[in-house]
Amino acid sequence: MFPGSDTGSLAGAPAATAVFTTVLTEGPVSRVGLARRLGLSSAAVTKAARPLIELGYLHELAATERTGPGAGRPASPLAVRADREFFVGVKITADELIGVICDLCAQVRATARRPLTDTDVDSVLAEVGRLVDGLLDTPPEHRHRTRRLGLSLSGDVDHTTGLVRYSPFLHWRHVPLGERAARLTGLAVTVENDVKALTAAEHWFGEGVGAESFALVTVGTGIGCGLVVNGRLVSGAYGVAGEIGHVVVDASGPDCHCGGRGCVESIAGTDAIVAQARERTGHPDLTLDEAVTLARGGHELLRGVFTRAGNAIGCGIAAVANLVGPTRIVVSGEGLAAYDLFDAPIRTSFERQAFGAAARCPLTIRPLPFEEWARGAAAVSIQSLVLP
Amino acid sequence: MFPGSDTGSLAGAPAATAVFTTVLTEGPVSRVGLARRLGLSSAAVTKAARPLIELGYLHELAATERTGPGAGRPASPLAVRADREFFVGVKITADELIGVICDLCAQVRATARRPLTDTDVDSVLAEVGRLVDGLLDTPPEHRHRTRRLGLSLSGDVDHTTGLVRYSPFLHWRHVPLGERAARLTGLAVTVENDVKALTAAEHWFGEGVGAESFALVTVGTGIGCGLVVNGRLVSGAYGVAGEIGHVVVDASGPDCHCGGRGCVESIAGTDAIVAQARERTGHPDLTLDEAVTLARGGHELLRGVFTRAGNAIGCGIAAVANLVGPTRIVVSGEGLAAYDLFDAPIRTSFERQAFGAAARCPLTIRPLPFEEWARGAAAVSIQSLVLP
Known part of the structure; x- marks a missing residue:
């Protein structure tokens, strides 16, 4: 991932990552449920959740009454604040860019497309810049809560370094796409192969x-x-x-x-x-x-x-x-x-x-739907916030 | 796994399992090397290794001199005591049993075979009992240091419960092989599909x-x-x-x-x-x-x-x-x-x-070599000592 401006990942101790990932992907879960699921003590769950609550990523839902045998204190499930942060995802094809802006739960908030007339790296990057800029203003309050951009394209991509090793459709070889897009947009950029990105979206937010x-x-x-x-x-x-x-x-x-x-x-x-x-x-x-x-x-x-x-x-x-x-x-x-x-x-x-x-x-x-590919790119960007 | 007599797995905290697994599969490693490899503190490595040393599974090799820049205290690598415990492995085929007795490092110490004239469960188990008994006496000092038996066979096996769901070659369905073999031999028994067992052996002790x-x-x-x-x-x-x-x-x-x-x-x-x-x-x-x-x-x-x-x-x-x-x-x-x-x-x-x-x-x-299949069964038995 390539840091643009303020890009700190939230990943702290493994327990914090596990708590955040579970609540994000599986929906509201009580502290007791988290402790049981993750093999942690209640104290460890509370400690892991505290900074995420303080930063506004998690919040406590209203307590739900529990009745029946064994009911103790009412459970207050932890849930994600979906609009705490937004993520732009862009899929690059040979003739078009498809973009989305998603919330933290990978719900698409807006979409946009731009045709590509040229596939050289400079032209594509310039269009990526315009597309991202437009998405950040729909609506304008998205802009100040968006720090991350995910790009995806078909081909051989080194996710760790943001390098596109080879993309046959674009005729690109050894393009440091992550670095260049970060410099251009000021956002923290992830780059991933498009099929892997789509799989990440299904794994965290879909059928997987x-x-x-x-x-x-x-x-x-x-x-x-x-x-x-x-x-x-x-x-x-x-x-x-x-x-x-x-x-x-x-x-x-x-x-x-x-x-x-x-x-x-x-x-x-x-x-x-x-x-x-x-x-x-x-x-x-x-x-x-x-x-x-x-x-x-x-x-x-x-x-x-x-x-x-x-x-x-x-x-x-x-x-x-x-x-x-x-x-x-x-x-x-x-x-x-x-x-x-x-x-x-x-x-x-x-x-x-x-x-x-x-x-x-x-x-x-x-x-x-073709926008799903762009949502995949955004999902990888969300993962970069959550995972170490 | 089905406990016969004294069968406690050594698995303690995850750090202890990681330390034991690393030394067992990769050979002598210094505490510093373990700490680096496993992302643990030196103190955590020492704490994890102590009970394994006290029980005689690990020991410290003589310190090797380290010279050159950055050399600190001489490193005393931790190593496995291969003859601390022995493991019997038996592969069951339709017409023969192939058995081995291995040390903790999965080195074969003795082999034996017995023909099968019948594939009904009682006959096969009786022959397994005789084969195991013979292996435990080659040499006799193996017997009191052997607590575990691994069985493998082709077919659909539930490793967790020791149940053979279906073995076409033996015409077995729903045979609680682990339970019966444990009762018969007094050993802690693991049962695994033969190909998976062989893979386990390669993964821990071979090319994998x-x-x-x-x-x-x-x-x-x-x-x-x-x-x-x-x-x-x-x-x-x-x-x-x-x-x-x-x-x-x-x-x-x-x-x-x-x-x-x-x-x-x-x-x-x-x-x-x-x-x-x-x-x-x-x-x-x-x-x-x-x-x-x-x-x-x-x-x-x-x-x-x-x-x-x-x-x-x-x-x-x-x-x-x-x-x-x-x-x-x-x-x-x-x-x-x-x-x-x-x-x-x-x-x-x-x-x-x-x-x-x-x-x-x-x-x-x-x-x-056909004995490798039996060694695979023994390797699964070794894993049951080490893993939770």
Whole structure:
């Protein structure tokens, strides 16, 4: 993270971090509940919570009456003050910036977009500056309570240093994005891979809350996956993890741009779908939207393309379930705008290929509003306030 | 774990567990080194180590001279007393028991085997009792320093309760193996899935030491995988994890006994190899050993069977590397007695399908002496002494 102005993380002793994280992600919890959940003494919980209350991040809800056997003092649950601080999140794509401003509970308060006409670093940063500036004024009282900015983009990102090692869509290599954005905006900046950021948002504020393990699969031009295992995001010893798009599912399938063959992405990525649709229809200019429309209208050959793609995704998801056994799997992404064409084949092949009890893992398959990506970036920024 | 007689785990405060685990798995470490490594004060390390020294599990090595700039007091590294306690490990297969007795550092001190003529629970337990009894007397002084027994077997095992939920090879369902073996032997018993046990041994005492993430792939009748991610064994939210044998690598491949199609095991499991070898040669009685001999002699069709199997394993391993990015991967198991036929195709397909930097993950491919499985069971028993 790159400090702009006043950026102190709240992370203190491990107990304080645990208390804040629990209340933030799981909602109001009594001190007794926190002590039990975290294996701490009541005194330790009170001590950990005090500075967070004094700084206005936590507050005590009105005591709720407890009745019945064993009722002691009425419990006053601790809760987060969502509007104590705001966080800007920006997702950078090749042709557009998508921005949001969120409160401490990752609720989106405002959104904004800016087109990108150029992908060189200076131009993109200038537009990021304008986008952030606009968001900080909607409404103006947000500005003085916002100290942090999260950026996300697809590619190989070093979250620790804010360095973009390689982003193929932007043609960036070794861009110190965190440092430059901090200098530009005066905010404390985090940079994260977009799929990992989205996974962080689901883990703390979405379907992954409380899960020891969790997977988020994103379907679109690329097919990615964020994994939480043993309570933490999996980052990969060599910086590679969650590359479900490059799991082989068909040894005799098409060549993939990665150098492999029969990868999920080579069958189910947007480009692969368009190429197959053009080949099957003989229309070299067919677009994805046209292919979707025709398939929905009952065009058998095109339905077959989407079915094959859905099957490949289902096999990839089954590989995740068989190998790491997550509590649940969410499948999402802009590719799932054609959700109706994918849903059944994904589920069918998942159920066939999931091994034994792994098939009990619930799948949520849903489209993803593009602002969610920006909210992911904001969620990583929230984590940088809370975690050491 | 099921207590027989005196079975107290040594686990005390988290600091004590961390100190003992570090010295046990990484070898002699000075107090200063421990404090630095574990983020503890020197006083906390000394306090944590004291009872372990008093009980004879740790001792101080002779001070080593330190010279050069910054040298303070000579460092006296803490080390484990390997012969303080012994542990029996037994792997149960369908036709044989393989047993070892290990010291605290998981060094094998003696081995023994007993054939099984029957797989009903009573017969197997009776043989386990005889095997353990023999091991405790080799030499006799082992007996009074052995309080723990680890059992391992293939199948679905609830490690926490010692229950064997389902073991296909033994045709067991819902067998309270831990409880019964504890009653029989008077020892504290742990029960674990055999692949997970082997992974535990590699993680604490083998190539996985110190790795935040690590994978062990076993090749034989079944193809399994033990995974360590974020420092802990992955167990799967629904009890399924590491099922690399049921990752799809060829959507148009053979049907698998699991109900799926084109799984790694349906191409590279021992039964699949024998079936393909018989089909390609037209000899319905060809054995695996004969197929290996013929392939080694240059029989092209049979070499093709092993190459295809190796490719399938390599694709499965690449899926592990692409999804969780382990620090290293060990490929082993009785199937790798034919290691020379598998090695090249495993590596070739791994390298082709590993995504980007994931290909940097080192593969160790080696045969596995059968006693290693029993040592895995003993390693889990050692962990039950050390961990809470």
